[in-house]
Amino acid sequence: MAVVDERFMDLNMGPQHPSTHGVLRLLIKTDGEVVSRVTPYIGYLHRALEKIAERLTYPQFTPFTDRLDYLASMNCNLAYALTVEKLLNIEIPRRAQILRVIMAELNRISSHLIAFGSLSSDMGAFTPFLFGIREREFINDLFEMVCGARLTYNYIRIGGVAQDIPDGFIDKTKEFLDYFPPKIKEYNDLLSYNAIFIKRLANIAVISPEDALDYGVTGPNLRASGIKWDLRREEPYLMYNELDFDIPVGRGEMGRVGDAWDRYMMRIYEMEQSAKIVRQCIDMFQQGDHIAKVPKVLKVPAGEVYVRAENPRGELGFYLISDGSTKPYRLKIRAPSFANLSIVPKLSGGVMIADLVAIIGSLDIILPEIDR
């Protein structure tokens, strides 16, 4: 179809728009309802975290990592702690490792619940969002028990975790593990296999495995394209190599492999697996210290490391250069959503405007970690 230039219209989606999942601006060149080109503009939430890191001591930067992916703060704390520990070369107590895995997986569930809920509300169904929030509330209560905060936890510290769990935490977690898995069936009945929902997502914005790798897409979005790649399995950190869990990959159940529905469904499958991991961790619990002995004035030996961990949204990596002082010489944050968003212009040529919302929602990006 030949189109003349006069038919194009520039349309701004965002920076204030509910379906952009934060302050993201998409400049859309439209031909009626059809999108011909999308240019993302980011940086609205830029807080210069990498520059701030160079002026703070290592422990002081931990709370800033909470503000990367605020829906998965535990995982961000964890990746940062692992990076510094790699240079420090210290042994993490067993109890702290188990606690870290429990928190990371609970936070993965709560983050995926938001992904599930927000995609559903993007697609025009508001009820599932409330379902997701309801279960997430339970996890927020659990986190409030261990660290007092419900969003930015600052709980996983360099050397271990901030404090041991209070009485009753294990029982409450077990209660959650009995309560939560049946809810997944509810989500599936309500949303996943809903005919309208499938129509909106199946065969939309298919990411081929080659494209996914070329653009550095990671996490559930990469696995939806049929590539079995999970850092918890490929480069096991903490005690993930002792745990039994499956890595779901996209199979094209409702359309083609790597379509928006597959990306959505990865989150549902992963929530089941995370619940399974938490249950195993509770059985493995043992007494011990919750944090290793870390000096008050922390001098990190000179060196260079790139350490990465599997976050709910993909691979969060920290590239740290230490010059042996108390502050990082350079700390580069490799955020999963940054790479995941960079594929959007490639995906959105020729789609409908309504499908663009599905693309952004199914990629499950979060802006604070993109802008840093």
Added chain:
Amino acid sequence: MDAKQIYQTLSEKFTGRIKQFQENTHPASVVVESDAIVDICSFLKRETELEFTSMISLSGVDLKDQGKMLVIYHLGSIRHKHKIALKVELDRNNPHVPTVEKVWPGANWYEREAYDLYGIVFDNHSDLRRILLPDDWEGWPMRKDYVYPKRYHTWDV
């Protein structure tokens, strides 16, 4: 392949273009000539025994005391499960390096970020604009000698 073998393969293929092998970093790094970076990257991606499928990350670093800028490419292979870091050293007063966007399209945004924050110019880049900061921002904030502005438009900072 382990990092040492990757280094040897590279130094056989690109004689004289590979400067140094650093084993004590994690992952191990290979310092290469900046004008050979595109050839080296496409070789690393194409060669079946290496097959670096993705560029994990790209970072700029300012080594002010040595008068150098670094660009570090962290590369990984999904099939062979190995990793390596490539480094290029640039003149701090005029940092230039060819873009690897043609090899891994995902590099586009990372290079824009390094340009935005360090002022490193990626030659032949298709869209070298600031990405995180406003277009009218002055200076390169992540450089070690950056002077914080007192004002931005009508605002006192």
